[in-house]
Amino acid sequence: MRRTKFLLGEEDTPTHWYNLAADLPGGPLHAALNPATREPLTRAEMAATMPEPLIDQELSTAREIEIPEEVRRVYTLWRPSPLIRAHRLERALDTPARIYYKYEGGAPTGSHKPNTGIPQAYYNKLAGRTGLVTETGAGQWGSAAALGAAFFGMTAKVFMVKVSHQQKPYRRALMETYGTECVASPSTRTAVGRKILADDPDSPGSLGIATSEALETAAGDPSLGYVLGSAANHVLLHQTVIGQEAVRQMELAEDHPDVVIGCAGGGSNLAGLAFPFLGARLRGGRPVRIIAVEPAACPTLTRGTIAYDYADSAGLGPLFRMHTLGHGFVPPPVHAGGLRAHGIGPAVSRAVEDGLIEATAVGQVACLEAGVRFARTEGVLPAPESTHALRVAIDEALRCREEGRSRTILFGLSGHGHFDLAAYQKYAAGELTDGEADSHGLALAAAGIPGARVA
Amino acid sequence: MRRTKFLLGEEDTPTHWYNLAADLPGGPLHAALNPATREPLTRAEMAATMPEPLIDQELSTAREIEIPEEVRRVYTLWRPSPLIRAHRLERALDTPARIYYKYEGGAPTGSHKPNTGIPQAYYNKLAGRTGLVTETGAGQWGSAAALGAAFFGMTAKVFMVKVSHQQKPYRRALMETYGTECVASPSTRTAVGRKILADDPDSPGSLGIATSEALETAAGDPSLGYVLGSAANHVLLHQTVIGQEAVRQMELAEDHPDVVIGCAGGGSNLAGLAFPFLGARLRGGRPVRIIAVEPAACPTLTRGTIAYDYADSAGLGPLFRMHTLGHGFVPPPVHAGGLRAHGIGPAVSRAVEDGLIEATAVGQVACLEAGVRFARTEGVLPAPESTHALRVAIDEALRCREEGRSRTILFGLSGHGHFDLAAYQKYAAGELTDGEADSHGLALAAAGIPGARVA
Known part of the structure; x- marks a missing residue:
């Protein structure tokens, strides 16, 4: 029988996270800055909201960082995740390309995010903190x-962006079932939230606002650890279990990807899948193209500026050097909520800047079309975020057909879409538009980048 | 590292389905009857809605029936499914019991149902049919x-029960994304539906009504195959891939279940997991208790009658000898929609009648409590149906603690609950009741069983 799935046993769960910083040809990443002084953020400043081991990881240039046994044990509940050859999709596309996908939807919450949620909770617990605080968009x-x-x-x-808190009651209910308090943001719980509500009682919220509320809450209570879902170096690091497994699974498949494709918002799913392949290439291994796919509604890598900017809208947090659309940018309400980030992780930004990773932006209508096609051929219904990688994977496969040549394509299927059927309903009803970011809005937001004011 | 997951490779996907009929000590199952003549249903009568190979399977007494290569290939997209040792739950319960669960939530639709959806579609396609028609409750x-x-x-x-069609738009949207037409039942598409709507325009529908509409539709169009999701022998047969894998995985775990627990509506998940263990026992293998768990709202096995009755409410289909609450019984609207069946599969019914399987009924509040506990310890959020098996597994484990003895408990986790958060929300809000079936309603419905009228 032809092989479809390439599985690893729980004993093959990675023992270390992989750190791209060790292999970047242009030297270390730019430091984050204290917004008041514009001096590099000190460890002491970071320690206000982060435990020591996560600070170490954030700043590390070591290639490998050991995964604590207790974290690895939890990983084994759903890891290693499967690598699947999309034979049925290949046949439907009539392409000579070989298409593989790395599927993270089998995690308990249906996406790759627990890969970092677990270690961040673990290290905060170890540091004696009794609670976590964070922000979320789609959930x-x-x-x-x-x-x-x-x-x-x-x-x-x-703190959940208010419009999502209203539109995605099931994501909220899942958090509450796990025992979490889920607060619609902007809220009256924080000074930031109260100020925004005073100005605009009907504010739908944004990820930047929710981040400001979470940061303010964490700063006011030393028993709380602030955790975050993407962008930061240590978060990208945690996700590299995905790519390390995929490297071994491609070996099991006796194949090697010519191109690795991931969707990109903050960048953690892309980095998690692609960095281990990129690192191997940088150390003299086989060539591989990496493509970051972002929504046309939030074109951070393709239309953003490389500059120091805030991750949160109120400017409570540090400044990161990254591709940014401006911390005041509010992207159109596309369904890939996880990709609506004005800035991207500094390590991904740097890899794009250095020409190591390509970037492209696609509209959500074409993405959902790809999602429907995938569901009907491969079964799994992809999350709207994941359809961005899928869309470009399909386009690559169709190009192979046109050119009459085979290529090996690997894309990240970051999560299932069982919480996202509203997007598919709207697509089916013909009610979906791409919600492309307009130039005027982009220019206005870019003018708000701190570097832009200085220049 | 201690073992958590017991995995099989795709090459270990079962090659045959297992048929309990070959091992039943009391001889063959009772035949289904033609409702007009009360004579055993003939192959010719069955052929009106079913292709030959499925009729063969429905009537077979062979122990093993080969799985077609094309079906097996599709199975490998998500099969073999994992068997997981619930170490974290054991620790939380402080029990000496060893608890394992067989997890079917990784299938593309999030439950075990595709194990039979795929072969039924395959055989109908092979027979030249171009469409399928069926009914569904929760979806x-x-x-x-x-x-x-x-x-x-x-x-x-x-045909989807109207109240579910309204309450579960996401399940409906999933079907529509796969390209299916989803009709709220009762509908104006059938004579049965029109008659019911004429009597009661606001009828919320029932599984029995939806079944009648599907049967009428299939009978009127030879290009359509009627397919069904539980109860029938061939459906139970298809689900035995679950238990066959679990038998091998328990061997990998170097353990053997003292008790196997499954939720039971039509009986396919229970049978799928338990029949291969039961068959081995009947052929002289190790002892194992089997427990069927049904909702107190629909206590078919624990409070029903063993009699010939219809599977559909209008009496269009054949009569089956089974535990039944009466085809007119409308269970209270508990959240485990998949367990709201007035009758159970004849093979499960027979095994209970013969004392080979025990049955118990539990209220949904205690089930949801178990579901929350499981989510917080093991991560996976179980579907409301699955929480019935889980509840009894936890109770068995607590009994082990009281008795100070270890037992090996295996239960079926038939699906994830990502479509069922409304149930968890209501549980958290304290708005859930057990919705236990009342004696008056049960007596009324029992009086409608054909045998009851005859007697």
């Missing part, structure tokens, strides 16, 4: 933080 | 039939 990350808190006996408070 | 089965139709290039029409 994938909030669910994963809630799971981490439940597993390590901690409380959790999640 | 797990409808999604699986939709998946089967999509995979074999067929149309599908699913």
Whole structure:
């Protein structure tokens, strides 16, 4: 029988996280800055909200960082995740390409986010903190933080963007089932939230606002650890279990990807899958193209500026050097909530800047079309975020057909879409538009980047 | 590292389905009857809605029936499913028991139903039919039939109980994404539906009504195959891939279940997991208790009558000898929609009648409490149906603690609960009741069983 799945046993769960910083040809990443002084953020400043081991990981240039045994044990509940050859999709596309996908939807919360939710909870618990606080947009990350808190006996408070809090009651209910308090943001719980509500009682919220509320809450209570779902170096690091497994699974398949494709919001799913392949290439291994796919509604890598900017809208947190659309940018309400980030993780940004990773932006209508096609041929219904990688994978496969040549394509299927059927309903009803970011809005937001004011 | 997961490779996907009829000590199952003549249903009569190979399987007494290669290939997309040792739950319960669960939630539709949706679509396609028609309650089965139709290039029409059609728009959207037409039942598409709507325009529908509509539709169009999600012998047969895998996985775990627990509505998940263990026992293998768990709202095995009765409410289909509450019984609207069946599969019924399987009924509040506990310790959020098996597994484990002795407990986790968060929300809000079936309603419904009228 032809092989479809390439599985690893729980004993093959990675023992270390892989750190791209060790292999970047242009030297270390730019430091994050204290927003008041614009000096590099010190460890002492970071320690206000983060435990030591996570600070170590955030700043590390070591290639490998050991995964604690207790974290690895939890990983084995759903890891290693399967690598699947999409034979049925290949046949439907009539392509000579070989298409593989790395499927993270089997995690308890249905996406890759627990890969970092678990270790962040673990290290905060170890540091004596009794609760976690964070922000979430569509809720994938909030669910994963809630799971981490439940597993390590901690409380959790999640500020959820108000419009999602209203539109996605099931994601909220999942967090609450794990024991988490889920607060619609902007809220009256924080000074930031109260100020925004005073100005606009009907504010739908944004990820930047929710982040400001979470940061303010964490800063006011030393028993709470602030955790985050993407962008930061240590978060990207935790996700590299995905790519390390995929490297071994491609070997089992006796194949090697010519191209690795991931969707990109904060960048953690892309980095998790692609960095181990990229690192091997940088150390003299086989060539591989990496493609980051973002929504046309939030074109951070393809239309953003490389500059120091805030991750949160109120400017409470540090400045990161990254591709950014401006911390005031509010993307159109596309269904890939997890990709609506104005800035991207500095390590992904740097890899794009250095020409190591390509970037492209696609509209959500074409993505959902790809999602329907995938469901009907491969069965799994992809999350709207994941359809961005899928869309480009299909386009690559169709190009192979046109060119009459085979290529090996690997894409990240970051989560299932069982919480996202509203998007598929709207697509089926013809009610979906791409919600492309307009140039005027982009220009306005770019003018708000701190570097832009200085220049 | 201690073992948590017991995995099989795709090459270990079962090659045959296991047929309990070959091992029943009391001889063959009672035949289904033609409702007009009360004579055993003939092959010719069955052929009106079913292709030959499925009729063969329905009537077979062979122990093993080969799985077609094309079906097995599709199975390998998500099979073999994992067997997981619930170490974290054991620790939380402080029990000496060893608890394992067989997890079917990784299937594309999130439950075990595609195990039969795929072969039923395959055989109907092979017989030249171009479309499928069926009924569904909560939608797990409808999604699986939709998946089967999509995979074999067929149309599908699913009559969905109207109250679920309204309450579970996401399940409906999943079917529609697979390309299926999903019709709220009772509908104006059938004579049965029109008659019911004329009497009661606001009828919320029932599984029995939806079944009558599907049967009428299939009978009127030879291009359509009627398919069904539980109860029938061939459906139970298809689900035995679950138990066959579990038998091998328990061997890998170097353990053997003292008790196997499954939730029971039509009986296919229970049978799928338990029949291979039961068959081995009947052939002289190790002892094992089997427990069927049904909702107190629909206590078919524990409070029903063993008699010939219809599976559908209008009496269009054949009569089956089974535990039944009466085909007119409408169970209270508990959240385990998949367990709201007035009758149970004849093979399960017979095994209970012969004392080979025990039965118990539990209220949904205690089930949801178990579901929350499981989510917080093991991560996976169980479907409300699955929480019935889980509840009894936990109770068995607590009994082990009281008795100070270890037992090996295996239960079926038939699906994830990501479509069922409304149930968890209501549980958290304290708005859930057990909705226990009342004696007056049970007596009324029992009086409607054909045998009851004859007697």
